[in-house]
Amino acid sequence: MYQYNYADQTLVEERVAQFRDQTERFLAGELAEEQYLPLRLQNGLYIQRYAPMLRIAIPYGLLASYQLRKLAEITRKYDKGYGHFTTRTNIQLNWPKLEEVPDILAELASVQMHSIQTSGNCIRNTTTDPYAGIHQNEIADPRPYCEIIRQWSTFHPEFAFLPRKFKIAVIGTENDRAATRVHDIGLHLKKNEDGELGFEVLVGGGLGRIPVLGKVINKFLPRQHLLSYLDAILRVYNLHGRRDKGSKYRSRIKILVDTLGGPAFAKLVDAEWEAHTKDGPLTLTDANFEHAASFFSEPDYKEFDALQAQSDLQQQLSADKDFANWYNQNTVAHKIAGYRAVVISLKAGLVDGKYVPSGDVTDSQMDALADLADEYSFGELRGTYQQNLVFADVETNKLYELWQQLSDLHLARPNINTLTDMIVCPGWDYCSLANATTHNIAEQIEKQFSDLDYLYDLGDIRLNMSGCINACAHHHTGDIGILGVDKKGENWYQISLGGNSSNDAKLGKILGRSVPTEAVADTIQQIVDVYVDLRATTDNDVESFGELVERVGIDPFKEKVYG
Ligand code: HEM
Ligand code: SF4
Numbered sequence: 001m002y003q004y005n006y007a008d009q010t011l012v013e014e015r016v017a018q019f020r021d022q023t024e025r026f027l028a029g030e031l032a033e034e035q036y037l038p039l040r041l042q043n044g045l046y047i048q049r050y051a052p053m054l055r056i057a058i059p060y061g062l063l064a065s066y067q068l069r070k071l072a073e074i075t076r077k078y079d080k081g082y083g084h085f086t087t088r089t090n091i092q093l094n095w096p097k098l099e100e101v102p103d104i105l106a107e108l109a110s111v112q113m114h115s116i117q118t119s120g121n122c123i124r125n126t127t128t129d130p131y132a133g134i135h136q137n138e139i140a141d142p143r144p145y146c147e148i149i150r151q152w153s154t155f156h157p158e159f160a161f162l163p164r165k166f167k168i169a170v171i172g173t174e175n176d177r178a179a180t181r182v183h184d185i186g187l188h189l190k191k192n193e194d195g196e197l198g199f200e201v202l203v204g205g206g207l208g209r210i211p212v213l214g215k216v217i218n219k220f221l222p223r224q225h226l227l228s229y230l231d232a233i234l235r236v237y238n239l240h241g242r243r244d245k246g247s248k249y250r251s252r253i254k255i256l257v258d259t260l261g262g263p264a265f266a267k268l269v270d271a272e273w274e275a276h277t278k279d280g281p282l283t284l285t286d287a288n289f290e291h292a293a294s295f296f297s298e299p300d301y302k303e304f305d306a307l308q309a310q311s312d313l314q315q316q317l318s319a320d321k322d323f324a325n326w327y328n329q330n331t332v333a334h335k336i337a338g339y340r341a342v343v344i345s346l347k348a349g350l351v352d353g354k355y356v357p358s359g360d361v362t363d364s365q366m367d368a369l370a371d372l373a374d375e376y377s378f379g380e381l382r383g384t385y386q387q388n389l390v391f392a393d394v395e396t397n398k399l400y401e402l403w404q405q406l407s408d409l410h411l412a413r414p415n416i417n418t419l420t421d422m423i424v425c426p427g428w429d430y431c432s433l434a435n436a437t438t439h440n441i442a443e444q445i446e447k448q449f450s451d452l453d454y455l456y457d458l459g460d461i462r463l464n465m466s467g468c469i470n471a472c473a474h475h476h477t478g479d480i481g482i483l484g485v486d487k488k489g490e491n492w493y494q495i496s497l498g499g500n501s502s503n504d505a506k507l508g509k510i511l512g513r514s515v516p517t518e519a520v521a522d523t524i525q526q527i528v529d530v531y532v533d534l535r536a537t538t539d540n541d542v543e544s545f546g547e548l549v550e551r552v553g554i555d556p557f558k559e560k561v562y563g
Helices: 006-027 033-041 065-078 098-109 143-153 223-240 253-260 262-277 286-296 306-319 321-330 363-376 396-408 439-448 452-458 517-534 545-552 555-562
Strands: 045-047 052-056 062-064 082-085 091-093 168-171 185-191 197-203 215-222 331-333 339-344 349-351 354-356 360-362 380-383 389-395 463-466 480-487 490-497
Touching: 006 033, 006 098, 033 045, 052 098, 062 065, 065 082, 065 091, 065 098, 065 363, 065 380, 143 168, 143 223, 143 286, 185 223, 197 223, 197 262, 215 223, 215 262, 223 253, 223 262, 253 262, 306 321, 306 396, 321 331, 321 339, 321 396, 321 452, 339 396, 349 439, 354 439, 360 363, 363 380, 363 389, 363 396, 389 396, 439 463, 439 517, 452 517, 480 517, 490 517, 517 545, 517 555, 545 555
Parallel strands: 168 185, 463 480
Antiparallel strands: 045 052, 052 091, 062 380, 082 091, 082 360, 185 197, 197 215, 331 339, 339 389, 349 354, 380 389, 480 490
8 A cells, every 4th residue: 555755744744734724714713714615625624514524535445454543533532433435435524623623634644644635626536446456357456557646636736726526537457346437537457459558548427417428538548648648638628628607517527528529529638648748757657657556566465275265165155144145245256266355334224223324434343444454454445436345355264253243343234236235425414415315215225125135136236326416426327326306395306227337337317207205215116126027037147127227228117106
């Protein structure tokens, strides 16, 4: 994992001191609200319904155990004892006190963390595949490239005031687990015929009020040009993206790319690149790549007798159905024999009858997870697009004891990729932009779909729910998307079907008129019933929810729901 050098540490500490001074001046009435606003946004601080909300960056989702312990301590000392992991692998605190935020930032700096560029119209945290570096069929590890992008984009003076926020995601396998097609820039590592590394570059994806999928503007960009080309894209966006009054929903790069069309946008980028940045000081060298890669070297894997490990595991799996369920749903193949990745479900659902919001983790769970990471996964964790956490490197012969400990912490619910592995934004419970609540709806769905065997029979179904059109929970790309809408002061919910954020990315189609709060779970049940009735099955294959919607469209679902 990347370690700050002296310059990084100094920069981050100076930033804390600066923000402390700005906050003190604001609280003393020496800075006006509108003067303080851009300063706090540059430090990830929003003002929400009840309190400020602080978004803390977790670069490309990678977190060391000592950092998680510090986060636990911060939530205990300055907040209400929990944090919320987001789809962009950051963590948010919902209850910090404004006057204490500089202290929180100082604590974060002590473990090489910060909240710089987690809000505002700048380049945000770059995200990636949670299984980076451990997949058998990986083209290359994306993390060094994420780190190179992080260093280039942090404090980049030209890109601190873009027309709008800017998000980049990078993947290194054919399988997109980072929703790259709905990012402002998506980068896919590729090898050309000569075995050289480069990137397929997609631009202009994004959801929100106007959802658009990214377009390929370069099929193979040799990797040494990564930064000079990104710089050219950002320069074109800075110059041509809309900033005029009234362009609030038209200022993201997706609108520019869509308006011009992919080829015309690519031409502008190429012209900018050739004229100003190509082969200039941003050109990366082998030494740059080696330096970046040195922070992501393989951990000290043990060698196992693979057959013995497999046979021991088989015994445990046959002896304990609950363990087998968890193993099947929540663990992932690893390139090293004798290891697997473990997904820690942050979708506990109902615990002692009380709904736990997706992505929420308490301070004591964080402390325990930090200890487990040290014991079972080389002291590291990773955040996922699905608002879960991952231990990337667990010995298969330790899976059983790890599962038992995670179960005691309510962190081993075997529901990954099922209907209850929902992405859910905070909605009106915290967010001042919300049109509707989300947690009460998620609770209804949890109650309706509590039977695990039934969920397994349904297979993978992604359900994403946002409390307003800003689409923080990417409802457009869920197999089932739920969007909260306000109708004369009442909460209603619009449902869409057939979205997908992965390789075959698609935007869901709206089913019809929205449904009232009390009808949402029943409506989802009707939708699922149609799926069960119509899915095609063969001896060894069952048509997935997404495949069925692709085949039959939304009419059969419409008929069932609206009669
Ligand atoms: C409660 C505080 C939050 C506020 C005020 C907020 C605000 C916003 C706004 C205004 C946008 C739309 C920007 C645009 O289209 O130009 C947005 C987008 C987004 N937010 Fe949030 N958000 C919050 C929490 C979250 C959380 C908890 C998550 C993750 C679970 C999240 C993930 C995202 C993502 C992924 C997008 C991009 C959607 C897209 O592709 O256009 N946000 N947010
Ligand atoms: S989707 Fe809307 S309600 Fe949900 S967090 Fe984003 S801005 Fe708030």
